[in-house]
Amino acid sequence: MPSANGRRIAAATLVVAGLLQASPAVAHTRHENLAVVHIRHENPAGVRRALDAVVAAGAPGVLARIDDDRGTWIGTAGTADLRTGGPVPRQARFRVASLTKTMVSAAVLQLVQEGRVRLEEPIGERLPGHVADGDRITVRELLNHTGGLADYVAAPEFTDPERYGERTYTPGRLVAEAERLPRPERGRFAYSNTGYILLGLLVEKVTGRDLSAELDRRIFRPAGMTRSYLPVTSDVIRGPHATGYHLPRGADPAAPGALRPVTRLNPSFAWAAYGVVSDARDVNRFHRALFGGRLVGPELLARMRTGVTTPQAPIFPEYGLGLESVALTCGPMWGATGSIPGYQTFGFADATGTRRMTVSVNVQRNDPGVVPMLLSVLDALNHYFCGEPYRLPAGTRGSARLTG
Numbered sequence: 468m469p470s471a472n473g474r475r476i477a478a479a480t481l482v483v484a485g486l487l488q489a490s491p492a493v494a495h496t497r498h499e500n501l502a503v504v505h506i507r508h509e510n511p512a513g514v515r516r517a518l519d520a521v522v523a524a525g526a527p528g529v530l531a532r533i534d535d536d537r538g539t540w541i542g543t544a545g546t547a548d549l550r551t552g553g554p555v556p557r558q559a560r561f562r563v564a565s566l567t568k569t570m571v572s573a574a575v576l577q578l579v580q581e582g583r584v585r586l587e588e589p590i591g592e593r594l595p596g597h598v599a600d601g602d603r604i605t606v607r608e609l610l611n612h613t614g615g616l617a618d619y620v621a622a623p624e625f626t627d628p629e630r631y632g633e634r635t636y637t638p639g640r641l642v643a644e645a646e647r648l649p650r651p652e653r654g655r656f657a658y659s660n661t662g663y664i665l666l667g668l669l670v671e672k673v674t675g676r677d678l679s680a681e682l683d684r685r686i687f688r689p690a691g692m693t694r695s696y697l698p699v700t701s702d703v704i705r706g707p708h709a710t711g712y713h714l715p716r717g718a719d720p721a722a723p724g725a726l727r728p729v730t731r732l733n734p735s736f737a738w739a740a741y742g743v744v745s746d747a748r749d750v751n752r753f754h755r756a757l758f759g760g761r762l763v764g765p766e767l768l769a770r771m772r773t774g775v776t777t778p779q780a781p782i783f784p785e786y787g788l789g790l791e792s793v794a795l796t797c798g799p800m801w802g803a804t805g806s807i808p809g810y811q812t813f814g815f816a817d818a819t820g821t822r823r824m825t826v827s828v829n830v831q832r833n834d835p836g837v838v839p840m841l842l843s844v845l846d847a848l849n850h851y852f853c854g855e856p857y858r859l860p861a862g863t864r865g866s867a868r869l870t871g
Contacts, residue, residue, distance in 0.1 A: 572789025667739025711809020
């Protein structure tokens with residue numbers, strides 16, 4: 468099974484017909500060991516049960532945060548560390564993985580607003596010689612994964628995070644790894660971290676500043692994201708955090724010690740594609756600022772939410788300019804999902820950014836048995852946004868993939 472690092476949530480096959488036959492909604496277990504903080508907010512019982520189900524399905528721990536005009540609700544279940552059994556910190560930081568792409572996209576679109584970048588300009592105009600056919604692949608195509616670029620994480624180099632997580636990669640090396648792989652068809656959606664590495668280089672070329680500094684200046688500080696940063700090579704997560712785990716390829720998740728701790732990673736392999744460290748409060752602040760129009764103007768924000776059809780339809784049916792949709796029972800919500808060794812993240816908001824929810828799970832698993840865990844996360848989101856259990860979208864047939 469190919470690696471899903473940085474792709475939109477886990478390379479796990481969802482056998483839809485069987486799931487629908489078993490139950491129209493996600494099953495729950497008895498609620499246990501859940502820590503909850505209420506700050507002027509009602510108690511979302513359905514969300515609490517769904518978090519417990521995430522742990523019962525194989526996650527060491529999970530954290531969820533809700534922010535809206537009624538206040539804040541924070542819930543955790545399971546453990547931050549399988550060795551000590553300690554609780555998940557309520558202000559836990561984590562590697563947000565591909566939520567990074569939305570932040571980089573917002574920075575690129577600010578440059579578009581300033582007249583310094585054009586969506587339809589070929590990337591080869593600013594970055595000549597980086598990729599073949601760079602004179603035809605546009606900035607817009609990089610943003611929505613239609614540029615026909617291979618994904619560098621599919622290279623054999625990126626099979627074992629306990630090995631590549633100890634190495635330092637330059638953006639040029641990452642692009643070069645992708646260029647050795649077969650390319651997908653240009654013009655159709657094909658998820659590619661490579662495109663966002665190029666977009667990070669574009670931001671640096673146009674501004675003359677490091678991407679980490681530009682994200683801090685353009686995104687983190689304006690949105691009040693005081694706990695967020697883009698590390699380059701530092702392998703530690705600053706501040707409170709849960710231990711991150713991964714399941715090695717082919718390992719039996721039920722075997723003792725199967726989940727391997729992988730919190731400390733040199734994140735140079737992720738960078739502009741999926742390298743940001745943040746927490747649930749800051750992710751919710753980001754979506755409030757973005758969808759509230761404080762980071763990108765209304766015309767470009769509308770383009771961010773104008774999506775192309777993905778292979779994950781109808782569960783994650785569309786991908787726009789750095790944003791993806793999730794099909795909940797009350798309609799689509801926009802945000803992003805992310806998967807990186809150690810952590811999986813879901814962050815979504817309503818159209819105005821008034822209602823926001825972020826879920827962090829401290830494991831990356833790509834085996835088919837992870838499906839109930841992912842469905843339970845979707846159930847938590849659906850309970851909050853829609854007030855009812857999650858059900859797979861009508862018309863789902865055969866099999867679909869939840870990808871990260």
